[in-house]
Amino acid sequence: MxxxxxxxxxxxxxxxxxxxxxxxxxxxxxxxxxxxxxxxxxxxxxxxxxxxxxxxxxxxxxxxxxxxxxxxxxxxxxxxxxxxxxxxxxxxxxxxxxxxxxxxxxxxxxxxxxxxxxxxxxxxxxxxxxxxxxEKENAQTAVDSSSGFAFDxxxxxxxxxxxTFLDEKSNTQVYISELNHSGNGTFSEEKSQLDTQTAATVSMSIDSTQYLNQNTIKLDALIGMNLKDQTYTFMENKGFINQLPLVFSGYFQQLEDGQDIDITFENPESSFKDFLAVIPEAYSKNIDDVETSGDFKVNGIIKGKITETTIPKLDINISSNNASFKYPDLPKRVDNITINTTIKNTTGNSDDTYVDIKKLNFKIDSDSFKSSAQIRNLTENILVNANIDGTLNLANLTKAYPIELDKQLSGILKGKLNTSFDVNAIETNAYQRIKTAGSASISDFIFSSEDIVNPIQINKADMTFNPGHVSLNSFDAKTGTSDFRATGTIKNLLGFLLSDKKLQGNFNVDSNNFVVSDFMIEDESATENSNKTTSDSESLKIPDFLDCTINANAKTVVYDNLTLKDVTGTLLIKDQEAKLNNLTSNLFNGVLALTGRVSTKTDTPVFDLNLGAEDFDISQSFKGLELLQNLAPIAKVLQGKLNTVIKLQGTLNNKFTPNLNTISGDAFAEVFTTNITQNEAILGKLSNALKFIDFNKLDLKALKTKLDFSDGLVSVKPFNLKYEDIDIVVSGTHNFDKSLNYDVVFNVPAKYLGSDVNQLLGKINDAEVNKLTIPVTANITGSYTNPQVQTDLSSGVSNLTKKLVEIQKEKLLNQGKDKINDLLGGLIGSKKETTKDSTVVKSDTTKKADPLKEGVKDLLGGLLKKRKKKKDSTKN
Incomplete structure (x- = not known):
């Protein structure tokens, strides 16, 4: 063993x-x-x-x-x-x-x-x-094939x-995920049964209309198979759409030109809880403990052929009468629910399928909502005709149904309107085919979105719906620290609400306080501790859903650190670009005018603006505007008025203010000033170098200058100043980093150039020579806070002294020549007299020397000595 x-x-x-x-x-x-x-x-x-x-x-x-x-x-x-x-x-x-x-x-x-x-x-x-x-010639069925595989x-x-099924021709998309399917049967027999179990998640859309969205599908089906006739009969079948059970019967037959279908179905129970079961569990949550009353029935027939030109006829009915539900953890109940909806097709032509919502009514507390709609032409250009009449307290929605919202809804919505449109009319802005009539209002509404920085609180808004447009009769709202009121027209409100169309319109906006940053958007979501819906780290953006013209009138507008008063103008917003037309404001005790554009279409916003200023207070404007500080830093010491025209373009930073190193353009400025308010480092250095000038007494009246700038470098064209009888010309460049390279040319009269020069002037004693000037150049380098000043004053004085000495020499020579001529003329005259009367010219050795002769002798001797010295010096 x-x-x-x-x-x-x-x-x-x-x-x-x-x-x-x-x-x-x-x-x-x-x-x-x-x-x-x-x-x-x-x-x-x-x-x-x-x-x-x-x-x-x-x-x-x-x-x-x-x-x-x-x-x-x-x-x-x-x-x-x-x-x-x-x-x-x-x-x-x-x-x-x-x-x-x-x-x-x-x-x-x-x-x-x-x-x-x-x-x-x-x-x-x-x-x-x-x-x-x-394709094979003389191909046979898989079972009879002479090569390859056969399936038993x-x-x-x-x-x-x-x-995944994608039909780009009909714009149909079907996505089936988490698919688990199994079957047992005998395919080799002419007649047999197939026992199947299927579970999957299904999404389906046709022509951009979502019919199923992550719906859970389950099906346990016993299918009778007649392989000879290619007919499959549903024998014992129970399926689930989300949690809604459905039983169905009928058959499916494969034809040469398509399929033949005859199926009937219904929900086996009639509790209103079945309606909640249709809604995906992610939204309806656990419905086991939900209190319901009333009924809910779904039944339908799908019968006919599926071919290239036909679909089965449809007759699907969904109804509920006087139903209600209440979630155990929520305070509100939804009552008086009435649903009467049919989905039909009586011709087999897919274009004739329609949805008729005869009633969809409900009530929460004392607020009732009634609606009806017909939706036709589902596979082509969908046609909608809808009626809405009711009041909704938006805060009650989350108190009656377990909706998870990023921000809590609030406000009272009232509306009574009828609308009739086709989807193509919305997509193409064919307003003549959008017929809406009625009115709607909302009050105490708070709206939050990623498209805005701060929540918008709408205190009151009234709208009248007209064919082709909506009249905004009143709109009173605030966001952040801004308040605004508006009236106007909206052209495509349905397109904005129902699709990705832009909000088009013309608006008149008034505001007491308007903060620009309150109306910009940012790129990322807000931090948890912020009441903003966007973060502080990303650059601001003009909302891309806006396509509108705004006629603005604001008492106060805050932009960055500027406060503008009495702002009026027109703002055109489209494609993330804002165009400013004739925007004027009171600023710095003067008037500001702006035209140009700002665009945020690119990752880095750009701008192109023309700025005009009239009667700006110089001190205030140069303290408040960083741009002016960088264009002309020295101007902040002035006191008076400024007129300027600046053309500039560049990029904006994440706070929507200019990146100064990127701007370029040109400017013309005219200054009307009375005095200098403070002793800047540059003026101090110039005063030390040129002590004969008191810079506090510069004549700055009607000062005009031109400059251009690019890549942070400012080039100042020559402009003129005056100090008493000294003419001054200034030109040069500086950078936005405050580095300097300027030349200041002073045309200095000789009398300012020291005692030696003045002694020479006294000896020369000539009015024209006293008017003589020399150019003294002061080169200013270094930085605005630590300037370096170099002048050519000493060389200028030396050159002038040499020039004055030469003038003095020339003058003395001319004087000597005149005296010699006079002396020679006198001598010649005396000789003639001696010949006439010899007694006259007899010398008297006892008399004193003639002073004139001595003067001439001294003069000639001096000239000769100087000439001798000059001659001797040339030998060296």
């Missing part, structure tokens, strides 16, 4: 090792078999990492696994992935492995697919990415997979 057990154990062990080892011998054959099947049947690029064979996993059948399958399309979807799968497993009889390609096809008994991603796509031209099978499936399974 022991020997028999030993032999049996050894035999089983040998068999086990054979079952493990033999598949390795067939590994190459299996790979070749899969490759041959792919090459013979698919027109696509197919890749996989490995093909393995096991006799143990599905013993006594063979188990074949294809790992990491990827199928990529050829043209016209070249490069797009059609399908991927982590692995696909087949089971089959072992004998199927020993068939040659010339024998009958290999019969597969089961398939298991894990983590598959499948995309079915139809492009606008009608091409399908799933048309990848090769008893069970199959798809696990953890996803499916």
């Amino acid at each position: 022991k020997k028999a057990l030993k032999i049996t154990g050894i035999t089983l062990l040998i068999i086990f090792f054979l079952l493990v080892a033999i598949p390795f011998a067939f590994q190459g054959q299996i790979k070749d078999m899969v490759k041959n099947f792919i090459n013979e049947n698919l027109n696509a690029k197919v890749e996989f990492s490995d093909v393995s064979l096991s006799f143990i996993r599905s013993f006594p059948q063979a188990h074949v696994t294809v790992d990491d399958l990827v199928i990529t399309n050829y043209k016209p979807f070249e490069g797009e992935t059609f399908a991927t799968a982590k692995n696909i497993a087949f089971t089959m009889s072992v004998k199927e492995l020993f068939k040659s390609t010339s024998e009958d096809p290999i019969v597969v008994n089961s398939i298991a697919i894990d983590e598959a991603l499948l995309t079915l796509k139809t492009d606008p031209l009608g091409n399908n990415n799933y048309d990848i099978t090769k 499936i008893e069970d199959y399974k798809i696990s953890n997979s996803a499916f």
Whole structure:
């Protein structure tokens, strides 16, 4: 006995090792078999990492696994992935492995697919990415095919997979995720039953209309199969849409030109709780403990053919009468709920499908809401006709239903209106086809959004709806520290509310206090501790949903550190760009005028502005405007009035103020000033270098200058100043970093240049020479707070002294020549007298010398000595 057990154990062990080892011998054959099947049947690029064979996993059948399958399309979807799968497993009889390609096809008994991603796509031209099978001449059914695989499936399974259907021609999108599906049946028999279990999450939209959004679908179905007629009958079936149970019966038959469907369905129960079950659980929460009253019924018939030109006829009804519900954790109850809705198609033409909401009414506390609507032409240009009449306290919505909102709603909404429009009219702004009549109002409403910095509190707003536009009769609101009131017209309110259209309109806006930053948006969400909906770190943006003209009138406008008074003008906002027309304001005891534009379309905002200022108080303006401080830093010491015109462009920082190093432009300025208010470092250095000038007494009346600037460098064109009888010319450059490079040229009369010069002037004693001036240049470098001043005063004085000496010499020479001429003339006259009367000229040695002769002698002697010295000096 022991020997028999030993032999049996050894035999089983040998068999086990054979079952493990033999598949390795067939590994190459299996790979070749899969490759041959792919090459013979698919027109696509197919890749996989490995093909393995096991006799143990599905013993006594063979188990074949294809790992990491990827199928990529050829043209016209070249490069797009059609399908991927982590692995696909087949089971089959072992004998199927020993068939040659010339024998009958290999019969597969089961398939298991894990983590598959499948995309079915139809492009606008009608091409399908799933048309990848090769056409064969004299092709037969898969079971009769002379090569490849045939399927005699008893069970199959798809696990953890996803499916996408995209039809660009009809703008239809279906997304199925978390798909788990399994079935058991015998496909080889003419008549059999298929027992299936399915669970998935489904989203579906047609022509931008969302019909399902992450809805959970479950279906347990027993399906009778007649493979000869290709008819599938639903025998015992119960499905769930979210938590709503549905039972259905009928059949589905495959035809040569499409499918024939005849299905009826209904919810087996009639409690209003079934209505809440239709809503996705993420929104309706746990409905087990919700108190409900009244009924809710869903039933329908889908019957007809699906072909290229027809769809089944539809008759689906949803109704509820005098129902109510209350969540146990919420204080409010929703009462008097009435729903009467049908979805119908009586022709089989898809364009004739319509939704008729005869009643959708409810009441919360004393506020009642009534509505009705008809929606037609669902597959093309949707037509809507709706009526709304009611009052809603918005704060009660979250008190009656578990809605999770980023910001708490509040306010009273009242409305009574009728609207009729088609979607294409909204998209193309065809206002003549948008017919809305009625009125609406809202009060005490607080609105928060990522599109604004601070919540907007609407105290009161009244609107009248007219065909093509909405009249804004009154609008009183505040946000941040700003208040504003408005009237005007809105052209496409429905387009703004129902689609991604911009808010178009013309508005007259009045405000007592308007802070510009309160109306800008930022790029990121707010921090948790901020009452703003956006952060302080990102750059401000002009909202891109605005397309409007604003005629503004504000008593006070705050922009950065500026406070503007009595602001009027027109603002055109479109495509994240604001254009300013004739914007005027009182500022710095003068008048400011602005035209130009500001754009935030790019990551870094840009501006291009013309700024005019009249009668600005110089001291105030240069303290308040950083731009003026950088254009003319020395001007802040002046006291008086300023007129200027500045053209500039550049970028804005995240506080919506200019990046000074990026601006460029030019300016013209005219200054009317009386005195200098403070002793700046530059003036101190100039005073030390030029002590004969009192800079507090500069004549600055009607000072005019031009300058241009770019990349932080300001170039000042020459301009003139005056100090008593000294003319001054200033020119040069400075940077916004306060570095300086200026030349100040003083045309200095000689009398200011020291005692030596004045002594020479006294000796010369000539009025014209006293008017003589020399240019003295003061070069100012360094920085505005630490300037360096260098002058050529000493060299100028030296040159002037030399010039005056030469003038004095020339004058003395001219005087000497005149005296010699006089002396010679006198001598000649005396000689003539001697010849006439010799007694006259007799010398009297006892008399004193003639003073005139002595003067001439001294003069001639002096001149000769000087000439001799000059001659001798030339020898050296």
